[in-house]
Amino acid sequence: MKYTRLRNLEVSRIGLGCMGMSHIYTGYKQPEADSIAVIHRALDLGVTLIDTAELYGDGRNEELVGRAIRDRRDKVVLATKFGLKTHTGHSIPTDSTPANIRIAVEGSLTRLGVDHIDLYYQHRIDPLTPIEETIGALAELITEGKIGHIGMSEAGKTNIRRANAVHPITALQSEYSLWTRDGDDGTLDLLRELGIGFVPYSPLGRGFLSGTIRDMDWMYEDDWRRSNPRFLPDVFEHNVAALAEVEAISEEVGCTPSQLALAWLLNKGADWSPIPGTVQIAHLEENVAAVDVVLTPNQVSRLDACTQPKGDHHGATQMKMLDRA
Secondary structure, eight states, X not given: OOEEEETTEEEESSOEEOGGGTSSSSGGGSOHHHHHHHHHHHHHTTOOEEEOOTTGGGGHHHHHHXXXXXXXGGGOEEEEEESSSOSSOOSSSOOOXXXXXXXXXXXXXXXXXXXXXXXXXXXXXXXXXXXHHHHHHHHHHHHTTSEEEEEEESOOHHHHHHXXXXXXXXXXXXXXXXXXXXXXXXXXXHHHHHTOEEEEESTTTTTGGGTOOOOSTTSXXXXXXXXXXXXXXXXXXXXXXXXXXXHHHXXXXXXXXXXXXXXXXXXXXXXXXXXXXXXXXXXXXXXXXXXXXXXXHHHHXXXXXXXXXXXXXXXXXXXXXXXXX
């Protein structure tokens, strides 16, 4: 494994997103012991950044992660999120009021079985709560030793700048991949200006960039991707065909399409740490090996120019929650 820094927080160059073990995907259908084995194998391979959220599985994912790291806490940079669940009767679920933060962090600490969280993200911007109030409350938690660093997720340039003026922001976590490049609107440039690290989630396009999804038959009927705009029948075949260049370059390099997609991200920023999710040890090992994939400038440029997919990367309701101001 190789390592980098999100501002001044050292993390592995590739982390592990644990959402699919308990939430939305179908990994929750496997025995918990199998998911814990994946987390343990990740730690054995040098992965340190473990990502979860209070929303995932309504807290069950934090409980699972807590059990997995119970005797390995010193090996983990533990990241979780608040703010997509209200505990205060807020009029919208994106509750980042100081009162909700207090309730949320205590719940996460209990479920995770830890006395502090290394990186605490605001899961989505709360349009009804000034970002200065939210970051001020998080800064108090740092002073109290309950969290170590502040992160934001899917935040836009204006709120990032305002937040960083209150307290240094350690990382932004947003969707970014060969097929999702919202950050190219100037957000990534702002992160470099302010010294904020970047944690791309869904770096493999929800499995699409692996090149293994050729039809929908292998998915469970309740797999949420069946309703994702990029997996709908009218665009599915186009998006599969658009993988041709990715697959061609992966053959040149001698790696899998998944490894290529991750290596491209690692080339984009020295202080980036993508967090691919998986529930299988074989896929985990494949992803981690991407740190050793070497790309030429020409290959990076060709990937930069890859065809974008059809369809939004979230459904309409989720897209409205993304802060792009």
